[in-house]
Amino acid sequence: DAGVTQSPTHLIKTRGQQVTLRCSPKSGHDTVSWYQQALGQGPQFIFQYYEEEERQRGNFPDRFSGHQFPNYSSELNVNALLLGDSALYLCASFHRGWHSPLHFGNGTRLTVT
């Protein structure tokens, strides 16, 4: 049973460019959340997708957008990259409902130069 998988594992982009990160949730999970983790910090919530719609959003600008597909997989898009967007981007999935733990992938390390 595969867990949460993310691609790519590492990515280097130039300021101003756009990036797309991908995530496949754990089997049986229908909800995907994206987190940004800066070095030495805890994960910060970006947004959550369920039934192909954004359900909740954290304090991130509109440059951050996402999508969820019918097979529950998800993409995170970031436009007009800034140096400060350099971070580990984590995808987490769970089965929607009460008291269901998040299961994380190993993340995509994004470096913006």
Added chain:
Amino acid sequence: GESVGLHLPTLSVQEGDNSIINCAYSNSASDYFIWYKQESGKGPQFIIDIRSNMDKRQGQRVTVLLNKTVKHLSLQIAATQPGDSAVYFCAENIAGNQFYFGTGTSLTVIP
């Protein structure tokens, strides 16, 4: 956002000793809590969870204690091993919505 904080950012323990990692949360409405372990280069790994209707929950070598009166959560690791060296996060959840994470505590096990 909500505030989930940790009392100690770093913790060093001798191999074989017990470790205690603490976490404070600010929202009394939080009803579900999880401890995660994150090793270098990896995503957070689920360790143990607890619901707000419980005070204590035990797993394999780990115990989570919840004190709702003072909004405090702790993770106890028995007989700490070198493989336990990692950053530990607590996360709180309210009514199935998003999880809020603390900054993390770095645990170093000294052989």
